[in-house]
Amino acid sequence: MTIHVSLPEELEHMVHAQVDSGFYKSASEVIREALRDFFSARSAFGPEQIHWLRAEMGARLEAVQDGSAALTDVDTVFDRLEAGLS
Secondary structure, eight states: OOOOOOOOHHHHHHHHHHHHTTSOSSHHHHHHHHHHHHHHHHHTSOHHHHHHHHHHHHHHHHHHHHTSSOOOOHHHHHHHHHHHHO
8 A cells, every 4th residue: 555645844854863773664654653653652542541631631721711720840749759659
């Protein structure tokens, strides 16, 4: 099967850079691997997990918006994790 795809210039340069590195023999190999990685990552979450994530994130976003919860910056989260591991 052959599919023709147009890429933005930046992505095209990235694909060619991978071929030029010698790690891939062709642009098609780069795209095939990128698509395999994409679909593999998507298959890690089934419909149930996606439904749960959307519900959970929606509830948490509402809590932040109504003021009953606050966002925590990533540095604070990592500090708490590191403190718990010590």
